Amino acid sequence: MKLGTLKDGTRDGRLVVVKRDNSVYATADGIAKSMQEALDNWDEAEPKLQELFEKLEAGEVDGEPVDVNDFHSPLPRAYEWIDGSAYINHIVLVRKARDAEPPETLETDPLVYQGGSGHFLAPTEDIPLPNPEWGLDFEAEIAVVMGDTPRGVSKEEAGEHVKLLMLVNDNTFRNLIPGELAKSFGFFQSKPATTFSPFAVTPDELGDKWDGGRVNLPLETDYNGEFFGDPEAGPEMHFSFFDLIQHVTKTRSFTAGTILGSGTVSNEDQSKGSSCLSEKRMLEKIETGEFKTPYMQVGDTVKIEMKDEEGNNIFGTIQQKVVDAS
Template sequence: MKLATLKNGSRDGRLVVVSRDLKHAVDAAAVAPTLRAAMDNWSRSEPGLQSLYQALNAGTQAGAFAFDPEQAMAPLPRTHQFVDASAFLNHGNIMERAFNLTVKRPEGVPILIQRQSDDFVGPCDDYPVRSWEDNCDYEGEFAVIVDDVAMGSSAAECEAAIRLITIINDVSMRRFVLPEAQMGFGFINAKPATVFAPVAVTPDELGDGWKDGRVQLDLHLSRNGEPVSHPNGREMDWSFGQLLAHLAYNRNLRAGTVLGSGTVSNKAVSEVGSACLAEQRALEVLAQGAPKTPWLTGGERMRFEVKDAQGRSIFGAIDHQFVAASR
């Protein structure tokens, strides 16, 4: 099943069910007005949403209309909790080697950080930047949205609570990353609003691409129309279930919690490329002593997309432009 939220002037938008080919949609108000409402009552909402989805794909659903991703908000425009991981240790290893960083990282303990969850950005919305001197960067990630998870749940129980999967551009302002990290209390100015794909899908939509709690598909990135990378999600050092279990060790996770994977990074980076500029620039430091790839600047456009084995887009594309912020 594929779900999206369309703009209607409200903070949470209106929930629609989207066809598998992403061409059509139907209003889901008869089941749940918003995705927040659907997540709060998933066991009750899911059958009705599935019924709409099946009829939409069969071409028998009344009220179907053309799906326009430019009208989409983030699938869950705001939520109670967004946590981001750094689940691809290859990314951290590259950064540490390039810049001689010393990181206290206990063996086997995943890296997680609480993030902003009150203002997600839609897939085609312009992204406002206060200053280009803040070293604007993109970060391609996978993300999951979960149902209620009880404190102390196992990794298997947590994985079973994953209801939806999507992709994100977790924008970073690199000028602030190291200073804020050294303060020892998490990121603020380094991590502004996160951008979401137009569609979130149930795990079954990925077929063999969802295995061992990981999205084992390529994430394709392009900058200004030019392909830059296509790393695969299979190399996560912790599965989403394991990350959620660590997060839920001594707390309940409420329905609608979003968990990001962290920058997708593969050991064969020379072949598949990097999902963020910081990693690309670090590789340039290691290879030639200095970075050469510039940070993002005004008017640049980024695109993120995942396709299935038949070349069909799964989540739709994040396709947005970076612009100077106006007050």
């Protein structure tokens, strides 16, 4: 099942069901007004939404044409947005980029931070850049949306709490990070509003590509209209989503609608490219002794999407442009 949220002038938008080929949608009126309302009442809402989805697929209900510009992030705001860093190669490279050592527990204890969740950017919304000196970077990721999740969930139990998956552009001001972390109190100003894909899907839509809490498909990023990377999201995800859920629920529970990110998708194979500028810059420095690629500037564009083996665009496309916000 594929879901989305139409912009309708309200904070949480209007829930719709989207045809698998992203061509048309049907409103979920009478089932749930918003994505959050559906997640709050998932046991009741999910079978009704699934029935509507199947009717839309079969042509038994009329659909409206999809214009991705009419869509917000599936959850325009969320109770919590937690981002992990599950790809070891990414951690090593970005730490090198800021002359920091990886933690000793790199392979045994996941890295997570809690981001701002009161306002997300729509999938085609411009990325504001107040100051180019801050070092704006994109980060292509995958995220899961959790249902009500109790404290103390094991990784063996975690799968039942994953309700939806979507893609992420975790916008970051790289040059603000070192000063913030030097205070030993975590990210804040270095993490502006995050962007999510126009559509969220239930895990069954991925078939056997959803396996053990990992998505075994490449995540594609284009930068300024050119290929930037398509690393495989599954094999080098050191901590699966199930591992991450076990980690974050160690001391507290989470409400339905909590979003949990994978961190920047990254492979050791450099032919697969990268999912952020910081990795590319670090590889340049290793090879040449200096950074060559600048961080994002006004007018730059980024496109993020994931396709299945038949070429179907599973989550729709994140397509954004950087604009002057000075």
